[in-house]
Amino acid sequence: MIEYLIVGSGFTASVICIHLIDTGINPKKITVIGPTKLGQGNAFNCPNDEYRLNVRSEIMWIYPEKKSEFTNWAKKEIIDNDALHSAGNFYKRSDFGRFIYSKLRKYLESGELCHEKEVIKKINKNNDGSWVSILSNEKELHSKNIILATGNPSPQWPFPIKRESLIKTESLIENPWDGQWIKKLKKNDNISIIGSGLTALDCLASLKSYNHDGEINIVSPSGNFPPPQAFWTRKNTPIWPNGNEENLLPSKFLNFMKNYLPSEPLESSKWQSAWEELRIDISHNWNKLPNKGKFALKKKLNSTWSRLRYRASPQSIKALKELKNKQQLIISNGYAKNIIQKKNSFSLLLNNGKSINSDIIINCSGKGKDNLNEQLINSKIGIPDTFKEALEVDENHRVLSTDRSPNIGLYMISPVLIAKFGDIVAANRLALQSMHLASILSSN
Numbered sequence: 001m002i003e004y005l006i007v008g009s010g011f012t013a014s015v016i017c018i019h020l021i022d023t024g025i026n027p028k029k030i031t032v033i034g035p036t037k038l039g040q041g042n043a044f045n046c047p048n049d050e051y052r053l054n055v056r057s058e059i060m061w062i063y064p065e066k067k068s069e070f071t072n073w074a075k076k077e078i079i080d081n082d083a084l085h086s087a088g089n090f091y092k093r094s095d096f097g098r099f100i101y102s103k104l105r106k107y108l109e110s111g112e113l114c115h116e117k118e119v120i121k122k123i124n125k126n127n128d129g130s131w132v133s134i135l136s137n138e139k140e141l142h143s144k145n146i147i148l149a150t151g152n153p154s155p156q157w158p159f160p161i162k163r164e165s166l167i168k169t170e171s172l173i174e175n176p177w178d179g180q181w182i183k184k185l186k187k188n189d190n191i192s193i194i195g196s197g198l199t200a201l202d203c204l205a206s207l208k209s210y211n212h213d214g215e216i217n218i219v220s221p222s223g224n225f226p227p228p229q230a231f232w233t234r235k236n237t238p239i240w241p242n243g244n245e246e247n248l249l250p251s252k253f254l255n256f257m258k259n260y261l262p263s264e265p266l267e268s269s270k271w272q273s274a275w276e277e278l279r280i281d282i283s284h285n286w287n288k289l290p291n292k293g294k295f296a297l298k299k300k301l302n303s304t305w306s307r308l309r310y311r312a313s314p315q316s317i318k319a320l321k322e323l324k325n326k327q328q329l330i331i332s333n334g335y336a337k338n339i340i341q342k343k344n345s346f347s348l349l350l351n352n353g354k355s356i357n358s359d360i361i362i363n364c365s366g367k368g369k370d371n372l373n374e375q376l377i378n379s380k381i382g383i384p385d386t387f388k389e390a391l392e393v394d395e396n397h398r399v400l401s402t403d404r405s406p407n408i409g410l411y412m413i414s415p416v417l418i419a420k421f422g423d424i425v426a427a428n429r430l431a432l433q434s435m436h437l438a439s440i441l442s443s444n
């Protein structure tokens, strides 16, 4: 019987391993199941040199007291002059994946820590309270505890696609996160990119570095890209309203944030410093909002919030500017609705009636659905959270069952637990979730 079964092989799975081992748990008690090399996951499994971290290297920490650990490792282990910028060092995401792997290498190579490159498709509860996980190769694993660290589900097309009526489907890139699509490109291809967030910027940086000659179309409702990271510092501590109270009205939450932010450009250090000062206590205050208020705020702010929170590496914004200056970029405001086969290419149809002739279509519309979460909900082991993006968990990361009681031995740590914990997407927030869970598990 496995003591701790960790599902996923990304950053979160790795940092929970690291923190569990730090608390004195023997690595032999831990088994990891996930398809990528440990540490890579969806975010850092990208052997594409233009896919860079979207925050400076000191933000990418495993321990709050060792914020420079990755920076120091990078200075020693890699030569990457393009990473250096006045806003900080923005290394390749694949290098960060290597750094995380290096933290666990000795346990993996000695066989003390077991990692199987597989996917878990089903989880059931045994009558004795233990868990049985079924892998996609039908193997069964029995464990006392399961920690779901399954992260951001891989992207899916934002509209149904009739694959049987399409040929050359290898030119339809549903998941561009690993950056391998660039190998399929011809110099003059007409490219359509659905979305204008960080993944779209990754694609533009790759196209720029490849000196791509063809037309590049961006389809996005707002047509806005995230602003670049500035060199920000936290100097002040905002005093949030209703400090000692348990509840906060969404209007008070919003107005406080609006008033705290200076009337400066989003790209400025001043604005970004104030924004980052707010983020320190944002999750705590988010938790004071009623569920209905969280939902209303999410609906109202979602795209603005994502754009400001996920600021971009200066390198990707430089590529965007260069493509704009070359007048190679055509931005169409609207939603992509369908893909139609033309003779040797595709037509991307928009909700405003426009159609764009495309040789390659890249889906940068964000994360998709998590099949394992769905199975757990359908089996009545878990329930969906308020935003229907993750499983509902309690303060101690225990997955709640249909009667809202916590499942014994089933935990989730994840960037998608936003409804419960607020602003938690970045790697360092996941490191904190992992530390919290590791201390709970080690004291059980």
Ligand SMILES: Cc1cc2nc3c(=O)[nH]c(=O)nc-3n(C[C@H](O)[C@H](O)[C@H](O)COP(=O)(O)OP(=O)(O)OC[C@H]3O[C@@H](n4cnc5c(N)ncnc54)[C@H](O)[C@@H]3O)c2cc1C
Residues within 6 Å of the ligand: 007, 008, 009, 010, 011, 012, 013, 033, 034, 035, 036, 040, 041, 042, 043, 044, 052, 053, 054, 055, 060, 093, 118, 119, 120, 121, 149, 150, 151, 152, 153, 177, 372, 413, 414, 415, 425, 426, 427, 428, 430
């Ligand atoms: C493309 C991308 C770039 C990002 N860049 C940054 C950045 O620069 N800086 C930053 O701070 N944050 C970044 N993030 C945010 C990111 O959420 C966190 O930093 C962190 O990497 C998330 O790690 P994770 O392990 O939870 O998730 P993921 O990286 O999504 O990894 C989850 C892993 O679990 C696997 N998995 C899923 N389901 C199963 C299953 N049923 N069985 C087995 N395995 C399963 C997946 O295949 C995947 O390998 C990025 C996110 C994405 C998607």
